Amino acid sequence: MHIFIQIAQLLLCLSILVVFHEAGHFLAAKYFKTKVEKFYLFFDPWFSLFKKKIGDTEYGIGWLPLGGYVKIAGMIDESMDTEQMKNPPQPWEFRSKPAWQRLIIMLAGIFVNILLAIVIYAGILMTTGEQTINTDQLKDGYAFSDVGKKLGFKNGDIILKVDNKAIPTFNYLPVSLLFGDNVTVKRDGKIIKFNLLPEEKKDVLKQEGRGFISPRIIVDVDSILPNSLASKYLNKGDVIFSFNGQSIKYLDEFKFELNKHKNDSITLGINRNGQNINVKLFVPDSTVLGFVPSASNLKNATAYKKYNFIDAIKRAPVLSWEMLLVQIKQFKLIINPKTEAYKQVSGPLRLYKAFSPEWNWGQFWSFTAMFSIWLAFLNLLPIPGLDGGHALFTIAEMITGRKLSDKTMEKIQMVGIFILLGLMILVFGNDIWNIVQSIINK
Known part of the structure; x- marks a missing residue:
C-alpha cells in the first residue's frame, strides 16, 4: 500500500509541474497570437488516454508520465514535424514572430517553474513555517556514519568552514560538504583543514547523501x-x-x-x-x-519561525535562489566522473522513493518546490531540444542578426534528441540496475 501512496504523490507532483510549465509556454504563445496545436500532460506516443479539441488547440493526457508538451505551430521541436515548415510562414506561426517574442515564449515555462516554487515556499512559510538549526550553537559537534568518516571526519568534530565559508545553518551543511572542496574543523581543541576529495564522496553518494552527518545528541x-x-x-x-x-x-x-x-x-x-x-x-x-x-541539547540551537504574508513573500525568493544554487552544484557533482554520482541519478522508476510512505502534505509541497527549481535548471541547460537550447540560438540570432535556416535547426534538433535519449537511457539504466540489485540483495 505504501508504494502506491508514494507513486500517487509522484504522479500528482509531476502533473502539477508539467501543467504549470507547459502553461507558461502556452500563455506566452497565446499572448503573442501564436497558434498552439496541442497541450498535453504526459507524452502520447501511439495513443492518448484523453483528448479534446477546443478552438485551435487539442488538450490531452498521454500515457507516458515522463513530462508533457505544447506543440506550437511553426516551431521545430522534439516532435520533428517538418511538413508544416515546407509551406510559407503564416502570421500565426512561431517562426513568423520577432526573435524577442520567440525568446519569451521559450523561457516562459522556466519562469513559471521558478514562480511556482516561490509561491509554494511562501505557502509553506506561512503555514508550517521554517525550522533552522544554527551551527554556531552546536557546541557538541557532529556525529558521522562510517561513510562520513571516510571523508576524514571524526565524531565530535565541530565544522567551522566549508571552502573557507561558514555555513550558518545545519539545513545546508550536508549538501555544502558534498559540494565542497575542503573543510575546516575544530578537533580536540585544534583547528584542522583537509580536502574533500571527489573519489571519497562515492560511498556517501551511494546512500544518496542521507545520514552521513548529524548533530551530536546526548543519550536521554x-x-x-x-x-x-x-x-x-x-x-x-x-x-x-x-x-x-x-x-x-x-x-x-x-x-x-x-x-x-x-x-x-x-x-x-x-x-x-x-x-x-x-x-x-x-x-x-x-x-x-x-x-x-x-535531543534536548539541540533546543538552544533550533529556531522556528512562522512568517506573515509580507515576510513570506520576501523570504520565498531567497529560498528559491538558494535551492537553485544547490541544483547547480549538484549538477557539477554529477558530471564529475570521480564521484560516480551519475550512477545515483534517479528516474521515474525510483523517484517515487523521495516521497513519504504515508501521505505527507508538508513533505510533498517541499519536494514539489525543490523539483520545480530542478526542472527550471534542467530546462535552462543549452542542450538542443530543451528550452535553454532553443533560447541560446535565439539569443545568438538577436546578437548577430542572422537566423539559422530551418534545415540547420532540424539537424540541431536531431542532435539534441540523441543527447536527451542518451540521458534517458542512463537514467533508466540506473533505475533498472538499482532495482535488480535490491532484489538480489534481499
Missing part, C-alpha cells in the same frame, strides 16, 4: 515504543551516562558500544529524577532497544 529518553525492551527498563526523562562502567555522553558512543555487545548482558548507568541507578539488560541481536532520544 524522550519516548518509548510499546512492548519494547526499553519499556521494561527505561523511563521517559532517563539520561544514560555510562555503559558497563565506562562513561558515555552521546548517542553515537552509546550505539557504538551497543553494537559490540550483541546477544550479551550489559549494565547501563542511568540518572533518573536526579538519582543515579544501574540497570542490567540483555542486548538482542538487532541491538534495538526501542526508545527515542529527545
